[in-house]
Amino acid sequence: MIRAILFDLDGTLLDRDKSVKKFIDNQYERFSKWVGHIPKELFISRFIELDNRGYVWKDKVYQQLINEFGITELTWEGLLEDYKNQFRNHCVPFPNLISMLDELKSNNLILGIVTNGKGQFQMDNITALGIEEYFESILISEWEGLKKPDPEIFKRSIEQLKVSPSESIFIGDHPENDVKAARKVGMKGIWKRDFQWGNVEADIIIDGLEEIPLVIRRM
Structure with a gap:
């Protein structure tokens, strides 16, 4: 029984796939002042690729994004904190x-x-x-x-x-x-x-x- x-x-x-897409789309918009030089679809697709469906923790993901896209006015720590605080709103x-x-x-x-x-x-x-x-x-x-x-x-x-x-x-x-x-x-x-x-x-x-x-x- x-x-x-x-x-x-x-x-x-x-x-999770839909939640991640919803979150990263919103994060790009909220931080567009500092990441707007990156095409939105490229930023989103690269995040999803690096995230590897959640099997890579986001400290590594954001460090890679900062380096690849030459983001200078944001830190990976700040983006990670935003992820931890905001992802719940996109579940x-x-x-x-x-x-x-x-x-x-x-x-x-x-x-x-x-x-x-x-x-x-x-x-x-x-x-x-x-x-x-x-x-x-x-x-x-x-x-x-x-x-x-x-x-x-x-x-x-x-x-x-x-x-x-x-x-x-x-x-x-x-x-x-x-x-x-x-x-x-x-x-x-x-x-x-x-x-x-x-x-x-x-x-x-x-x-x-x-x-x-x-x-x-x-x-």
Whole structure:
């Protein structure tokens, strides 16, 4: 019997690709006095390329942008601080996020999040999505001193939720860090399809959040 559903954040609940585009477009406009000599689309595309879908922390990204574009009146530290303070205002959820969580909660399922990333930054994004209250456990790698795919962070989460691995499902977009890692612990792994990956071994594959309640009922 399934009692608990655990989620990844970026790429699973938060549409990070759209959020990043929205943020960097706005950041360019807010700092146009100092970066206006750079074509907007070039600035945006280079940021996205260097960001590597979140796998490169923004200190490195902004240092590279400063050097490449010859930005002299802004510091990378200032741009990074702006990113940390402003990204939360540009968070875009995947469609049907709230209705999906409402349905799971109405079925008395216990919900958790396990995400890699900076602690306060990720918590700010969760709060911005308006979903913090749905989860009985939220583990963020920086605060836990562990990161996916380390099995211990999954074990810590299900211990907090007071469920066994066999009673738990993990849903994420990364084949290794999310699906494979959770399955190694004994959880069911649902892969939320992501265009950059090909064949992925998972218990179930979904395309959208609206599929989750039905999939859970069938399981």
